[in-house]
Amino acid sequence: MTHRKKGARAHRAGAVPYMFLAPAMALFALFLALPIGYTVYLSLRRTRVSGLGLGRGARKEIFVGLDNYAAAVGDGELWAGWLRVLGYGALVLVVMLGLALLFALMLDAAKVRLARFTRISIFLPYAVPGVAATLMWGFLYLPSLSPFGDRPFLSADLVTFSMANVAVWGGTGFNMLVLYTALRAVPRDYYEAARIDGASEVQIALRIKIPILTPAIILTTVFSVIATVQVFTEPTTLRPLTNTISSTWSPLMKVYRDAFVTGDLYAAAATSMVIAAISLVLSFGFLRVVKNRAFGEG
Amino acid sequence: MRINRLTAAAVAILAATFSTACSGGSGEPSAPAGDSTSAAPAGPVELTYWTWVPNMDKIVAVWNQAHPDIQVTVSKQAGGDDAAAKFLTAAxxxxxxxxxxxxYQMLPSFVAADAVADIRAETEQARAEFGDGIWGLVTLGTDAVYAVPQDSGPMMLYYRQDLFEKYDIEVPKTWDEYAQAARAVREKDPKVFLGTFSSKDPGWFAGLSQQAGAQWWSISGDAWKVAVDDEATAKVAGYWGGLVKEGVIDGMPFFTPEWNKALNDGRLLTWPSAVWGPGVLSSNAPKAEGKWAIAPLPQWNAGENHSGFWGGSSTAVAAKSPDKAAAARFATWLNTDPQALDLLIKEGSIYPASTKGAALLTGAPDYFADQPDFWRQAAAIGATARGFTFGPNVNVTYNAYRDAFDQAVAAKTDFAAAVRTMQETTVADMRKSGFTLAQ
Known part of the structure; x- marks a missing residue:
């Protein structure tokens, strides 16, 4: 500030970082900020029809303020959808992350045979596209085609579990890999020291590995929360096979239905803003709760 | 987990914004110019055509050969609700x-969204080629013409001739007899059903309701009259609901792997379907070739002779097309020219809507090789089919059908309540949009 010359040079240099940033900023503006802005704009509007609604000019777009939001929040189906997804998400989160952690710990244990092969086979389902995986499981679930006999996997009572199973099957490998990679980065000295102190493998896992893994576990949890809140592929793909999944089973399915089935883009825009807000609150809320413990801050 | 879907949706919306922005400049000034016979364009007119009729590219090739000045490019679509949503979004x-x-059921939505053009002037010649009932579906009862009819789907009863003999069942002439037969079949073999009620196919239910005389939508003056839960529809719903509850009619949806298997294994004996059924049966139930036969739909009262429509479609011209006249010429040729109709039948396996086209059908479908009079029977049944006017938000009604009947079938609850839900959802949506409704 005080040295003018230096200040001028700093100013010139100051433009350079922005130039480097420009492509990223432009992409961000084009592909994130602008669409979100457009969605907000749409969510404040709606079409108004006059008379029969046929012929030219019978339909125009009007500004309706927060009407679409009021309708979105006031729709019981959206909240019923959230309830279904929360139940499903709790199931997926606990089972998937539990299994991922278990597998990662087992693979990291000293004496394990065929580690490479096991790791790849657990990870492999993640490489199967969601639609393909769901269709495959869907066929296994259908009573007359299923090798598991005549069990009603897609009945109202079991459909949530059947769907959670698809997500667990597909997602465990990825989460395991994240946790396993984090484990490999831990210096082996810790374990040696623990062993000299007389700790068993189980004790090492519980007292050393899991505490060290906490940040990675939190990371995978946040990713999984976001993914389950946005569950769409599994129920949408299974829906044609059974009559136990409605078109509004999950909140995102409701958005899809509004936008592309019943043709109300404006309601869909408002509902997606509501969903985005809830996802933000859920994931940041979780981060906030666990931050101090996980990263030793504060 | 794999894709951030909000982002995906946002990108899709963005893409839409850009294309609006880009085409806004060029599209609008040229729209009035392309309205009718304006100055001949310099090069050949290029038209794109979204369709899901099989082998349409071969049919279009014949047109392109003969019309070097109007070149049509086919873009193959998936069909069904998705295709309609895609077109509305593109428009x-x-x-x-x-x-x-x-x-046909989506055309009013297209008209209401101002997505298709009135091609009345260009289709005056074509009017005589179609029956009044079919033509009403493309005019919506107005003076305008929004499309040229292509195919239609009069409904009939498909049944397993061999298994009817095995279980000693007569072909049912009334729905009462159909219900009796459904009970008889269950008694003879508890693994077999006479039929199934599909909660995934609103078009099928609409056809059955049309047969019973339903009028879901009608226009009176400047107002829509909505009666999805009218007496006829409630009768149809109550009938099937009773049979599903009783356990003598299955509740599995059509066109699912389960359904295919049941058809192949002979565990489903009938399918009340439309004239396009042979194509579905031959691909979904190849094992039962030659074993199916057709009969008129069972009637509500003995001695009556009615049917309904399931499916069928038309060729419409987009309101934003810069070459509407050329597009209308192609649409007319495709659906009325004898050569085109012949190709539509042979290559596209459709049942043409034009009266001339129906006469071209000779030689039974391969799947019904033992029934040389298949098309004669079909034509006789087709003449008895009655339709109704579709409203401007059929997609909402159809979606309500799927959700309400999914639940009703799964829980075996009252089907009439599901029909009332359809009515309420339809009316609420129209009211929200601002349509004028008659009381």
Whole structure:
């Protein structure tokens, strides 16, 4: 500030970082900020029809303020959808992350045979596209085609579990890999020291590995929360096979239905803003709760 | 987990914004110019055509050969609700195809969204080629003409001739007899059902309701009258609901792997379907070739002779197309020219809507090789089919059908309540949009 010359040079240099940033900023503006802005704009509007609604000019777009939001929040189906997804998400989160952690710990244990092969086979389902995986499981679930006999996997009572199973099957490998990679980065000295102190493998896992893994576990949890809140592929793909999944089973399915089935883009825009807000609150809320413990801050 | 879907949706919306922005400049000034016979364009007119009729590219090739000045490019679509949503989205974004295959029930939605053009002037010649009932579906009872009819789907009863003999069942002439037969079949073999009620196929239910005399939508003056839960529809719903509850009619949806298997294994004996059924049966139930036969739909009262329509579509011209006249010429040729009709039948396996086209059908479908009079029977049944006017938000009604009947079938609850839900959802949506409703 005080040295003018230096200040001028700093100013010139100051433009350079922005130039480097420009492509990223432009992409961000084009592909994130602008669409979100457009969605907000749409969510404040709606079409108004006059008379029969046929012929030219019978339909125009009007500004309706927060009407679409009021309708979105006031729709019981959206909240019923959230309830279904929360139940499903709790199931997926606990089972998937539990299994991922278990597998990662087992693979990291000293004496394990065929580690490479096991790791790849657990990870492999993640490489199967969601639609393909769901269709495959869907066929296994259908009573007359299923090798598991005549069990009603897609009945109202079991459909949530059947769907959670698809997500667990597909997602465990990825989460395991994240946790396993984090484990490999831990210096082996810790374990040696623990062993000299007389700790068993189980004790090492519980007292050393899991505490060290906490940040990675939190990371995978946040990713999984976001993914389950946005569950769409599994129920949408299974829906044609059974009559136990409605078109509004999950909140995102409701958005899809509004936008592309019943043709109300404006309601869909408002509902997606509501969903985005809830996802933000859920994931940041979780981060906030666990931050101090996980990263030793504060 | 794999894709951030909000982002995906946002990108899709963005893409739509851009195309609106881009086409806004070029599209609008040229729209009035292309309205009718304006100055001949310099090069050949290029038209795109969205359709899901099989082998349409071969049929279009014949047109392109004969009309070097109007070149049509086929873009193959998936069909069904998704195709309609895609067209509406493209129309809103400002870059629709010039020509689009429009199912009759979706046409009012296209008209209401101002997505298809009035081609009355260009189709005056074509009017005589179609029956009044079919023509009403493309005019919506107005003076305008929004599409040229392509195919239609009068409904009939498909049944397993061999298994009817095995279980000693007569072909049911009334729905009462159908119910009796459903009970008889269950008694003889508890693994077999006479039929199934599909909660995934609103078009099928609409056809059955049309047979019973339903009028879901009608126009009176400047107002829509909505009666999805009218007496006829409630009768149809109550009938099937009773049989599903009783356990003598299955509740599995059509066109699922389960359904295919049941058809192949002979565990489903009938399918009340439309004239396009042979194509479905031959691909979904190849094992039962030659074992199916057709009969008129069972009637509500003995001695009556009615049917309904399931499916069928038309060729519409997009309102934003810069070459509407050329597009309308192609649509007319495709659906009325004898050569085109012949190709539509042979290559596209459709049942043409034009009266001339229906007469071209000779030689039974391979799947019904033992029934040389298949098309004669079909034509006789087709003459008894009655339709109704579709409203401007059929997609909402159809979606309500799927959700309400999914639940009702799964829980075996009252089907009439599901029909009332359809009515309420339809009316609420129309009211929200501002349509004038008659009381």
């Amino acid at each position: 809103k974004a400002g870059n629709p195809p010039d020509l689009v295959q429009a199912e």
